[in-house]
Amino acid sequence: MVKLTGFSKIKTTIFISGNGSNLKNLIKFSKTKKSPISIDLIISNTAKAKGLKYANQFRIKKKIFNFRNSKISEKNILIYLEKRNINFICLAGFMKILSKKFLEKFSGIIVNIHPSLLPKHKGLNTHEKAIINKDKFSGCTVHYVSAKLDSGRIIMQKKVKISAKDTSYSLAKKVLKKEHKLYPASILKIFS
Ligand code: GRF
Numbered sequence: 257m258v259k260l261t262g263f264s265k266i267k268t269t270i271f272i273s274g275n276g277s278n279l280k281n282l283i284k285f286s287k288t289k290k291s292p293i294s295i296d297l298i299i300s301n302t303a304k305a306k307g308l309k310y311a312n313q314f315r316i317k318k319k320i321f322n323f324r325n326s327k328i329s330e331k332n333i334l335i336y337l338e339k340r341n342i343n344f345i346c347l348a349g350f351m352k353i354l355s356k357k358f359l360e361k362f363s364g365i366i367v368n369i370h371p372s373l374l375p376k377h378k379g380l381n382t383h384e385k386a387i388i389n390k391d392k393f394s395g396c397t398v399h400y401v402s403a404k405l406d407s408g409r410i411i412m413q414k415k416v417k418i419s420a421k422d423t424s425y426s427l428a429k430k431v432l433k434k435e436h437k438l439y440p441a442s443i444l445k446i447f448s
Pocket of ligand 1: 349
């Protein structure tokens, strides 16, 4: 477990594959006084990730590892993170599965946000699953990442009420809003 030392913030990287709204939100959080982390690097598996624009906007280093050969990409990520003294990883909409070997190296210092109330609805299409299942509530979870998909120890969760007229689209929007509160709160909890 990484603990805060002195006044320096914990050097963090965010892994993304898509829009990066959680990334943007975490960057803003990282700039607050109370944040224990600084965002020093953005990693994506694709140059098409819209969220990469925040690297330019906030002048943060970005790096793409294409995962065509995931073993090689993971090895290169490892070397890269070590070189830059990164010691905390936040996954935020990262769509590649990381290997057991990689995750064991970062055990306790790699976390993810998932758009459901885990252990319910692991994997993809969580909002569709919640609607089809006629769930009364959905929500989001921040958890440690372990080799078993979406099954690592839960850090925090936030609930969202599903109304009769919700579609997977409207539910996704509601949940995302909660995610933006949950991720910073979870990081504060981890390092408190
Ligand atoms: C979020 O719903 C997150 O929970 C999931 O992927 C989505 C990423 O959204 N893992 P964004 O790219 O942060 O906007």
